[in-house]
Amino acid sequence: MKSFIISLIIACILVSNVFGAVGGKRVLIIVDDLSMVKSHSQFFSTLEGKGYKIEYHSAGDKVELEKYGDFFYDHLILFAPTSDSLSITSSDVLKFIDGGNNVFIAASNGVISDTVRDIATECGIEIEDDKTSVFDHFNYDKQQSEQNLIVADQYIQDAPIILQGLQTPVLFKGVGHSIRQNPLNYAVLTGSSTAYSRKASGVATKLMGKKVGLVSSLQARNNARVTFAGSIDMFSNKFFTSKLGKDTVGNREFAESLLSWTLQERGILRSSNLSIKKISTESNSTVAPEILTIKDEIEYSITVEEFVKDQWVPYVGQLELEIIMLDPYIRTFIKGNKDGEYKSIIKLPDVYGVFTFEATIQKPGYGNLDTFVRQPIRPFRHDSYERFIPSAFPYYAACFSMIVGVFVFSIVFLFHQEPKKAL
Structure with a gap:
């Protein structure tokens, strides 16, 4: 009982x-x-x-x-x-x-x-x-x-x-x-x-x-x-x-x-299971996995359900995702699967700051769905940058050529003796 x-x-x-x-x-x-x-x-x-x-x-x-x-x-x-x-x-x-x-x-x-x-x-x-x-x-x-x-x-x-x-x-x-x-x-x-x-x-x-x-x-x-x-x-x-x-x-x-x-009684949407997961850390391996940095590849996923006949069922449609900092830097559309899951792999912009990940669904006759989360995107650490960038090889060559030139000049200057002039 x-x-x-x-x-x-x-x-x-x-x-x-x-x-x-x-x-x-x-x-x-x-x-x-x-x-x-x-x-x-x-x-x-x-x-x-x-x-x-x-x-x-x-x-x-x-x-x-x-x-x-x-x-x-x-x-x-x-x-x-x-x-x-x-x-x-x-x-x-x-x-x-x-x-x-x-x-x-x-x-x-x-x-x-x-x-x-x-x-x-x-x-x-x-x-x-x-x-x-x-x-x-x-x-x-x-x-x-x-x-x-x-x-x-x-x-x-x-x-x-x-x-x-x-x-x-x-x-x-x-x-x-x-x-x-x-x-x-x-x-x-x-x-x-x-x-x-x-x-x-x-x-x-x-x-x-x-x-x-x-x-x-x-x-x-x-x-x-x-x-x-x-x-x-x-x-x-x-x-x-x-x-x-x-x-x-x-x-x-x-x-x-x-x-x-x-x-x-119908046409109402809700979201759940929001997840932002980093899937690539090759460029900045010294940063913790939960911290997002510029140019990271992430997997954005969210579940959307629709209220039908007194129960929540998966909503299959299209969702708009914007990554915003004052202005949208990324705007994309994600299609859901039969289970109402919306997933997409996105490369973050080369700009750091506090971004808003906003997912919206605006469909005539349905309630507005607006789900957002704020996430900081950080720059690379000082030890996370590439040591040698191919596009900078001409500058590297100029630098080393200057070092070699100074070294040769120093040797010549120190050990070169002028011939004595006859009296």
Whole structure:
């Protein structure tokens, strides 16, 4: 019994460490009205089935995200786009994101609160005006008379890990937005070439075509993830069970893939087993093996793993390595093997100083990996240099010829006697 308890404690510690590194399990859900918990129950059940600890609150409840720098939640789902009575402010949410936590926001084509607008703006997303909808007269649900219930299938292609290759179209009814040209922002779902944004008064805006953002995300530099969807209805039970003729829509699969990526269930990298080993000491044999000197040959190795389905697996890709002292002296790319090991043999520069060995992976949809270590590179010792350098043979010859010349001159000068002159 005692051994069982000890094993259970160790397992809990390991599980907590894994989830602590990949976002945690505490989720705060804020809705306009608690009746939304029932109308969107299938969406929320995906979280409950994965063991997340969910806490529901209506928009009017007093909620704190952190106190004295300690966050009470790991993820925030904000399904309260119209309420101005939120107890949390945009600065609270931005501080929550700066702390490395994740946020999932859904809006509607009605009145959008200033809090939601401010959060979206800070994340590089510009939402259209209130009471603005996305229309598409060619790609909409033909079973409905409303042409703002559009059928969208323009998914992101540059970062397939976000939606895991989803192809089934989804139903969307909501407000559009535009995103900034920023490598941190991803247009996850956009309108087709015939889509446009229009106000309730019938006046079309300047946002049209594939520039109409429907769902967008932000991968922050601290690996926090923020997702903004312009439709709260696309995550409802009604849309999950809707059909386009005889075909089902992909709202459920879309929501599950998008939510799991936002909550850092995949696309997270970590490194381990960093090693810098000197493999050549012929030129400076008097220096200890652990000390790096100029022009040494070294083997740089590191292991990279990816978080997939609640476990760490080897990540096979490409890693960029830079050896920097103010400016990069060496920049190279290393390919990993099937075990996630990245190895390369590098010759150090003929410059001494304190260098930074920085390994980075920046791949769309993945968390940023930046592993660095500082290592001094020393010059040769006075007794480590080569005794005779072939390129200096002319100087050696000049030196020895001068010595021989002085020696001969000295002999001649000392022992040469001038002949006596006759009187």
